[in-house]
Amino acid sequence: MEPRTTLVATMEAVKLRNLFLVFVVLTVSTVTAHIADFDEVWQNRAEEAMTAACQAYHPDPEKVINHFNKHVHKVTQGDNSTRRELHKYHGPCLATNPIDRCWRCQKNWAKNRMRLADCALGFGRHTTGGKGGKIYMVTDPSDNDLVNPKPGTLRHAVIQPEPLWIIFARNMVIRLSEELIFTSNKTVDARGANVHIAGGSGFTLQFVRNIIIHGLHIHDIKSGNGGLIRDSVNHYGFRSSSDGDGVSIFGATNIWIDHLSMSNCADGLIDVVEGSTAITISNCHFTHHNEVMLFGASDSYSGDSVMQITVAFNHFGQGMVQRMPRVRWGFVHVVNNDYTHWLMYAIGGSQHPTIISQGNRFIAPPNLAAKEVTKRDYAPESVWQSWLWRSEGDLMMDGAFFTQSGNSGQSYSKRDLITPKPGSYVPRLTRFSGSINCVPNSPC
Template structure:
């Protein structure tokens, strides 16, 4: 190509590139302006002009849930081995259902507070994320998280297996999405965070987000019909920007470049619940600019969260708006817990504030860039809070101000219950087929492993699983057709024999109590169904798991020990009259067909 022609082609290419970029920018402005306008209208509709309705609704549910929780605790021993512990109304709505995986969308019925109308992707299909990569930002690969969140239809997004996802740039959501991390360990880390911008109706549930970095920006697809140039992202874990009806629940958040959660630009109808925050400076920012007065419609509920180790400030820090901070557990902030400017309304109810040892940081509250003559008129109220280790909360506003008047007023659950209500905050380890319970003791963790093994590699002729809401009490079945090492003419053939296994917190150091529920006739089975088996007594070892226990009992049926009888009649008959013994066993088998 001659030099003149080359230069001409080069100039045409440059002009085309510049024109294309200008057109993209212009298109981006139009698209985002339209989204901002639609979001502003949605935010206005989501705003609750009578917030006392939300306060009463929330507190009523907490009182009701706590009564139910206490009823399950009565009569239990010091080492609790009873039903699933769901200690607040949001968790009680879904967590103790062992079939949560088959009814995932029930979660959308559980939100309380200002975000209570959030349904996420409930109206849509299930989308399974199968690929943790994030390599193509303009044309995301199907099966990736980025491909899921840009779809126009409502989606309930779940994960095929454990994943560590490093987002190359911020993850931009469309409306009506749920990210549901239950059933897998989902880590969002070492890359960019979540951007919920100018949308509505989003749920993010049960994932870990930490070590989030600043995204450099670039071309990023934000819907199936549009992509555009994005600037540098802030490095927040989750940014809620000009959006409404947002619910963030059971997230574990720590160590991000900027904030953990930002709620800004006129966002409203937001609930942040059951989250665990740790190792961070600027934790929660609600309203980012003193000049943006549209944040006056901001309404946020912060409930049942645990503010843990290594936090410095902003839990939250608020501009304008109304924030209900209720039944949270605060542990040793370094500067202050709750701050604000521009006259926000803050109602702190039923929280526990445990101050740091630093005598200069005992105050819960901090009014920023404002004189007392101004902030004394802001409505900041503390009701039912527990203040420990020298913590103190400076209230302001009319001392006679009441958020709710008259006989309809429902007080909060007091702060001494905040630790209980937030006990299971953060990411949960949910296993299909079991209640989504935090298995915090060694025995419960071991039983979870036992259950996984039975699910993935069950011995022939055996099944077993915990009862609906109790990991410490199992139901099991041994099928006579598949007895180990049994001859073809075994009298147990065709039977279905039910057992229960009751574990204690001493398991696996001590064996469970095992009994047949089905009627049995066997030399080594007592009349009450309990079993005379050496591994359940003096030969027990912690190496035995549930599968080994059931396999040993399975073998015992066809290979009894008449010299150590639990049923002397069966032992004598087995030794002296095998034909009659077999007839009696066949009667038991036939009864098992019709037993409940």
């Protein structure tokens, strides 16, 4: 084999050096974790989470990028359209990217909901959620008892020990009294109902694995006061106050967030921290928020070196300010997203993250001081110039520009990689971002 220094080798070395730190840091970070009493149950969950992260970490992220781009090429083959067609869609199927094509053209989607679990791409592509488990129907939007949640409520559903595919009986607004703490192997599937998580706390995916969240509106989330909260059928404990994230992913693996409409949360819309990995965030519509997505919460926490996230087919729309995303330590593939608004910057980071930006559309704001897509925090150019940040096939509009970095010795091999579709395809690929109105017995 021809000797070469690759990103893969670098990331593997970092992984081996730092994974041993994860469990120690997780077990002592009780304040950050919002766990006031870090008992044996949570210690065991933290240890299991570390093991899951080791298993989910992909030693060759090039293959994941290649796999993703191959699927995009297949869907767009023979289509040279670059227009953002705003008139009524008349195509044979209301699906324009490979994730959606996997399920949305099926008129019997409501009878075969679990097909969705076969459709993820990117680093979270092995996520199956509650596939193979029972269907659990949420019939009650209340959230009045945090220790003994009522059967039929969303809180009762997500703490059950077995895999579940959770759906909703009708349209509803759920105001969570405190953070909603998940157990592993769950799908929350809002297709066929207009479901809003609003006016209260958000979702917490902590030390869990294999979660799909699909089709919800999540907005106007507040920070919580904490208190006694049940986190499984057999355990409850005292939690400190929550930050007010829409979705908080903490020490979790194999997570797929798809077709959410999110806005106006007290903290981040989606935060991914503390050694979480194997995550895809796709087809979401983000609006009216300042600090949108934070990947890696601390410059001092090297355990986030195992973080691998795909951000694909999302629309960053009106009222966006910054952090789309902001990254520390990990590897993030930002691909085929539409950035139509930002006030400060779009993609930022610190502590030498690897960011591969492919086939996105960036429309800069009128402010001449905010034309740059990228922002490096807390590091002089002499330091950040060695970070691997690449822009390939991105469409830059209204003066937008992406400052690349990283030398040839760090660059991942492109020998076997498929060239990404250019950013001119993004209006089509992201056209149906956000929660969509699905009707049973009809293609979605």
